[in-house]
Amino acid sequence: MTRPIAVVTGASSGIGRATARTLATEGFEVVCAARRTDRIEALAAEIDGRAVTCDVTKSEDVAALAEAAGERIAVLVANAGGALGTDHIADADFEDWRIMFDTNVIGSAATIQACLPALCAGRGVIVTVGSTAGLVSYEGAAGYCGAKAAEHAMMMSLRLELVEQPVRVCEVLPGLVESDEFSLVRFRGDTDKAAKVYAGVRNPLTQEDVASCIAFAATCPEHVNIDQLVVRPRVQAAAHKLLREDA
Ligand code: 8X3
Helix, strand or coil: CCCCEEEEECCCCHHHHHHHHHHHHCCCEEEEEECCHHHHHHHHHHHCCEEEECCCCCHHHHHHHHHHHCCCCCEEEECCCCCCCCCCHHHCCHHHHHHHHHHHHHHHHHHHHHHHHHHHHCCCEEEEECCHHHCCCCCCCHHHHHHHHHHHHHHHHHHHHCCCCCCEEEEEEECCEECCCHHHHHCCCCHHHHHHCCCCCCCCEEHHHHHHHHHHHHHCCCCCCCCEEEECCCCEEECCEECCCCC
């Protein structure tokens, strides 16, 4: 039996990998895209999907991903991205900013652009994985907040541009998620600093929690568009209002 196609970028870890697994259980054939081939091949074997090595900042990789996905795409989860550094603007390394904008913003836009004909043919759903950081800024994160705000703005434009097409345009915007690598990458492999992000926080979101939200947005009836799904752990009432039990 032919399964509908779901494409997930950034599928080698964290929210992307959890989303690939969840969509597979929902009956999709998942095209798992990421830079780390060994990881996505293992994932594809586990969920009976397909692996496509893809760096979303490389136009030839993105074109090859769209080609491999085929003529009809039911779901595109543009998830590849992340945060780098915690510098204030006074000390910012703009190379980090370029990488964040290249992956989170232009990488997502390029993936959407390349997959758009197949998404139209498949009456598909686009889901970006943004962040509450794109809605409310916090200190030491201007580059990341800026990139996620730009991704959010881009999706609002896209929804207007595609209103005559049978394509839905959704954003899932998580708050604090304790995922495999997000904080580790942000702190350049410093496990102590990464662990401190979650210290004393009872039950931060898991990558599986976010994957469930993405799957919900991706499987609503065709007339239902989840514009934005903001999801936080219960103990995070706002970006700066995070309950820590040992604080
Ligand atoms: C991740 C959420 O609060 O670390 O996008 O910016 S936060």
